[in-house]
Amino acid sequence: MKHKWTFIWSAMLCLLIGLGIYSSATSEDKGQASNGTIVFADAGWDSIRVHNQIAGFIIENGYDYNTDVINGSTSATFTGLRNGEIDAYMEIWINNLKKPYNEAKEAGDIVTLGTNFKTDKQGFFVPTYMIEGDPEKGIEPMAPDLKSVKDLAKYAELFEDPADPTKGRIIGGYSGSVAQEIMKQKVKTYGLDENFNYFTPGSAAALSTSIVKAFKNHEPWVGYYWTPTWITSKYDMTMLKEPEYDQEIWNKNYGTAFPVDKIYIAVNSDLPERAPKVVDFLKNYKTSSELTGEALVYMQDNNAEAKDAAEWWLKKHQDLWSKWVPADVARKVKSAL
Structure with missing residues (x-):
């Protein structure tokens, strides 16, 4: 009996020690796996979502933080960055957010870390087949002399507004975007409101859907778009010329x-x-x-979410992103992929 109890107490002691070790290890693992949470801004367009997911995957698997996202309009998410509800903003389009951005920097609310990418393509776009035609698809040029925004007035009837056939329709920036107000003012500054109505899509998806529909039916379309997007990577579109950028005029009425x-x-x-x-x-x-456009086309062609596109992109571009992090972090991320 004495030996039996000795055995039982020994087993219990081992069990308690084991539980203690397990508990300690688990606590340590949890600490490593949750150094905190990094919150990203999702301001409503696909490229920022892809960059959130690329950065988020590296942060979660390489630095042992959790990540989260807060959705909202450009102005709302930027306010969240200023007040600390949001930690990181992967795409600040500075020219669309200049005043609040400068105010936030001067107040010391934000820190700019660097440039993600550059783009010089933002403005009025039309399908290229409208200007050049497409012989393979039997499309004749509809507006062969359409080269600049000023030329639009000559072709207003091509872009007939279904809600008001007496005028054309210009598709503007989507609701909640800073570009929506900029483009609305541009239409007035260029005098296009005499021949066109300005239409605001409810979302970025609604804006892109209108372009897809136009290409599918070989119809006229004119409106706001930008790069990088899957639309401009996949479809042949032409950006109409505007007067060369002039800061003074831009600040006055966006007329450049x-x-x-x-x-x-x-x-x-x-x-x-x-x-x-x-x-x-x-x-x-x-x-x-x-590089951003690649991921956006992948999303579209594969009906994929931003998370899937980010992992595809990370696998394809290991030589690039592995230079952004220390070697041990790169190993952990590659292992997670």
Whole structure:
């Protein structure tokens, strides 16, 4: 009996020690797997979602943080960045957000880490077949002399507004975007409101759907678009010329071409102290309009979510992103892929 109890107590002791070790290890693992949560801004377009997922995958698997996303309009999410509800903004289109951006920097609410990519394509677009035709599809040129925004007045009847056939329709920036107000003012500045009605789509998806429909039916279309997008990577579109960018005129009435956009990555001013290694990684994060467009086309062609496109992109471009992080972090991320 004595030996029996000795055996039982020994077994229980081993069990307790084992539980203690397990508990300690589990706590340690949890600590490593949850250094905190990094919250990204989703302002409503696909490219920012892809970059959120690319950065998020690296941060979760390489730096052991959780990540989350807050959705909203450009202005709402930028306010969230300023007040700390959002930690990181992967695409700040500075020319569309200049005043609040400058105010936030001067107040010390945000820290700009670098340029994600640059683009000089933002403005009025039309399908190229309208100008050049498409012999393979039997499409004759509809507006062979359409080269600039000023030329639009000559072709207003081509872009008939179904709600008001007496005028053409220009599709503007989608609801909640800063571009919506810029394009609305541009239409007035160029005097296009005499011949056109300005229409605001309810979302980025509604805007792109209108373009897909036009291409499917070989119809006229004119409106706001930009790069990088899957639309401009997949479809042949022409951006209409505007007067060369002039800062004074732009600030007055937007009556020039959009300036070249540097798409910044910025974080809330608290993040460098809270997650310095993550901030170091985001400082090194640099892509291009073309690289971003690849992921967007993948999403469209494969009916994929931004998360799937990000993982596909990470597998394809290991030589690029592995330079953004230390070697041990790169190994962990590659292992997770």
